[in-house]
Amino acid sequence: MARRRAGNLRNAAEVASNLMLAPMVMWMRIPLLASETNAGAGGIETMRAVTEKGMAMAQGMAAAQVSVAGAAMRFWPELLSGRTPSMLNGVAAEQAMHAALKPVGRRVKANYRRLSARSKGT
Template sequence: MRASPKRAAALRAARTANAFMLSPMVAMMRLPILAEEASRQTPWRGETGRAVAEKMLAAADGVFSAQMSMAGSMAAFWPEVMSGRMPSMLNGVAFERSVEAALRLARRAVQANYRRLSRRP
């Protein structure tokens, strides 16, 4: 049995919020590693470089995903109008999908970082 659209959206939002609760933990797990790397001669190797590159990639991926979601909603505007439905660009659904698409990649990255850093000795 499929969940109603409102319930499905609420579940996705809760899943995203749950994943982002790990963000402070990931930051705290990285701090000792970053402090140790700062004392070396080559501070941008290892975790520091990975963290910076990951943030830039996540920002670019999020913007791209959000824009592609909005482009899809714009492409569906006239078919939605012609079928008698309220266009998603007008009722806020397009914006919701766009934000969801942008956060989906960030959620995966946070969860992957938590798993990777929690295995570290």
């Protein structure tokens, strides 16, 4: 039980630290978006900024649904073994939330790495 809790805390900390990079990513992306609007047509960064949000949302929804389905499959085994089912004690909701936010956090972290390497190169 303690290992599972430590793993959940580690996952939550990882997702939170990745999401804390979002303001920095926005700050690094604004000059790129502004330069693309001055060029006239929508550029690569604009398309990337728009499409990645939809993809991350779809991946997060799918991950949350898989997590909830897994918790539903474990309902009766947990109940029959004398434990409180994760669907009833909030653990399933917490796991689904972490699963839903993980793709977004990975995307933000990847953008931060990409944009910070680009700013160091120029």
